[in-house]
Amino acid sequence: MADQDSRNTQESQQRTGFFAYLCRPNVHYSLASILVVGIIAGVLFWGGFNTALEMTNTEEFCLSCHEMRDNVYPEYKETIHYTNRTGVRATCPDCHVPKEWGYKMIRKIEASRELWGKIVGTIDTPEKFEAKRLTLARNEWKRMKASDSRECRNCHSLESMNIETQKQRARKQHEMALAENMTCIDCHKGIAHHLPEGMTDEDYD
Amino acid sequence: MKKIMMTSLAGAIFTLTAGSALAAAPADWSKVPATSISLLYPGVSPIEWITKGTEHGGARVLRKGETCAGCHSEEVGDMGQLIASGGKIEPSPIPGKAPFIDAKVQAANDGENLYLRFVWKQPAASGAPQMDENNPVKIAYMLEAGDKVELAGQSGCWGSCHGDARTMPGAAETKTKYVKGGSLPDGVFYDLNQWRSGENKAYDGHVATERVMEGGQALVSADGKLTDGVWTVDFTRKLRGGEGDVALESGKTYNFGFAIHDDSSIGRFHHVSLGYKLGIDTEADITALKQ
Numbered sequence: 001m002a003d004q005d006s007r008n009t010q011e012s013q014q015r016t017g018f019f020a021y022l023c024r025p026n027v028h029y030s031l032a033s034i035l036v037v038g039i040i041a042g043v044l045f046w047g048g049f050n051t052a053l054e055m056t057n058t059e060e061f062c063l064s065c066h067e068m069r070d071n072v073y074p075e076y077k078e079t080i081h082y083t084n085r086t087g088v089r090a091t092c093p094d095c096h097v098p099k100e101w102g103y104k105m106i107r108k109i110e111a112s113r114e115l116w117g118k119i120v121g122t123i124d125t126p127e128k129f130e131a132k133r134l135t136l137a138r139n140e141w142k143r144m145k146a147s148d149s150r151e152c153r154n155c156h157s158l159e160s161m162n163i164e165t166q167k168q169r170a171r172k173q174h175e176m177a178l179a180e181n182m183t184c185i186d187c188h189k190g191i192a193h194h195l196p197e198g199m200t201d202e203d204y205d
Numbered sequence: 206m207k208k209i210m211m212t213s214l215a216g217a218i219f220t221l222t223a224g225s226a227l228a229a230a231p232a233d234w235s236k237v238p239a240t241s242i243s244l245l246y247p248g249v250s251p252i253e254w255i256t257k258g259t260e261h262g263g264a265r266v267l268r269k270g271e272t273c274a275g276c277h278s279e280e281v282g283d284m285g286q287l288i289a290s291g292g293k294i295e296p297s298p299i300p301g302k303a304p305f306i307d308a309k310v311q312a313a314n315d316g317e318n319l320y321l322r323f324v325w326k327q328p329a330a331s332g333a334p335q336m337d338e339n340n341p342v343k344i345a346y347m348l349e350a351g352d353k354v355e356l357a358g359q360s361g362c363w364g365s366c367h368g369d370a371r372t373m374p375g376a377a378e379t380k381t382k383y384v385k386g387g388s389l390p391d392g393v394f395y396d397l398n399q400w401r402s403g404e405n406k407a408y409d410g411h412v413a414t415e416r417v418m419e420g421g422q423a424l425v426s427a428d429g430k431l432t433d434g435v436w437t438v439d440f441t442r443k444l445r446g447g448e449g450d451v452a453l454e455s456g457k458t459y460n461f462g463f464a465i466h467d468d469s470s471i472g473r474f475h476h477v478s479l480g481y482k483l484g485i486d487t488e489a490d491i492t493a494l495k496q
Contacts, residue, residue: 167279167280168275168276168277168278168279168280169263169276169277169280172266172271172275172276173262173263173266173276176265176266176269176271187262187265195259199259200259201257201258201259203258203259204258204259204264204265205258
């Protein structure tokens with residue numbers, strides 16, 4: 001039995017390579033040193049990752065691509081989400097990227113497909129963008145509908161609205177939305193961008 | 206026998222005379238309650254536009270039974286302003302066109318006739334070429350019974366307004382107003398009464414498969430006058446007429462809408478009310494109580 005253990009230790013010590021190096025007990029550094037270095041490295045890694053992630057979560061980043069800057073951005077600048085009497089602005093990620101970490105990561109992974117689109121030039125001209133606008137809009141409406149307009153609800157909610165003080169038309173629509181458990185995007189399509197050509201009544205059902 | 210016949214004849218003459226003598230418009234209109242109704246310049250907003258969700262955000266609530274007035278009665282002037290200025294659904298705005306007209310409507314009945322009075326301040330002329338050289342002003346109202354015309358109960362006259370009717374962009378000049386599934390025998394029609402200022406003439410027609418301006422038997426008279434820039438137009442209409450006339454009964458309400466062709470305009474270039482209810486001896490948006 002003792003011979004067996006001795007053989008195993010010798011084999012382990014004789015293994016070479018990076019994985020073996022990681023598995024081999026360290027005889028030079030204390031556990032505390034390794035923990036401190038590990039924590040610092042972890043914080044740096046996480047901080048770096050998060051900083052990089054948040055850099056991709058800004059209007060500046062979105063507008064660094066001409067596809068966004070030349071097509072959807074100018075029309076968004078005409079809307080109340082860009083400028084309004086109270087000075088509250090909702091930028092691209094406020095509406096298009098979830099705030100919760102899990103949902104955000106899923107969305108970011110999904111959005112990585114857009115890199116491929118960028119490389120092959122799927123919407124690199126205004127004409128190509130217009131041709132694809134309905135498809136792109138429907139994708140986003142579907143996502144927002146499925147999440148019960150989660151990103152809208154970061155700022156708005158039917159429950160916190162004072163419907164009584166709204167204009168007659170809005171009052172009627174919001175009363176109906178409450179009664180029928182509707183979600184924001186059911187009605188508020190095109191609130192920040194032009195509506196696509198070719199929409200059907202199904203797009204409004 | 207001869208004596209009995211004479212007595213009967215005298216009785217019949219008395220009854221007819223007495224009936225006519227009793228039938229009279231309110232002696233003092235100031236005692237008749239007035240309903241304030243604003244009419245907007247509608248641009249190109251036929252029923253096809255109204256019911257299309259991709260164009261009109263209210264199409265969804267309309268499908269659920271909401272009325273036009275339920276959402277828009279407080280913003281008629283704003284809508285008219287937006288449309289008349291060319292901001293929306295008006296491809297050829299007329300400079301100076303009045304965006305809306307505020308009118309007052311009064312109604313009464315005497316068991317035989319319905320009396321309607323429309324009063325409004327004449328807007329400033331736009332200066333645009335006259336479309337109807339004979340009539341500076343025309344006013345018309347429509348009545349509908351039983352919600353048989355699609356959307357008549359929610360939209361007033363709009364059920365007769367279509368995108369392929371004359372004066373609409375690209376429409377044939379021969380196509381008039383009509384209603385979906387229009388049929389006089391089935392009661393799917395609007396009763397239409399109109400007064401034209403230049404001709405000083407009343408028209409008693411209807412809108413079913415097409416707009417017909419004459420043939421009705423209910424309208425007794427219509428008369429209008431312009432005093433100090435204010436129009437007053439009175440209609441006297443029998444409660445019951447013939448084919449193409451909505452028979453009005455005490456205790457019931459009817460779908461009602463009206464339009465003013467101001468500034469010598471024709472076709473869609475009018476000002477139109479949203480849909481309202483006219484009640485005969487019963488509370489409605491406009492109530493015609495027995496005098």
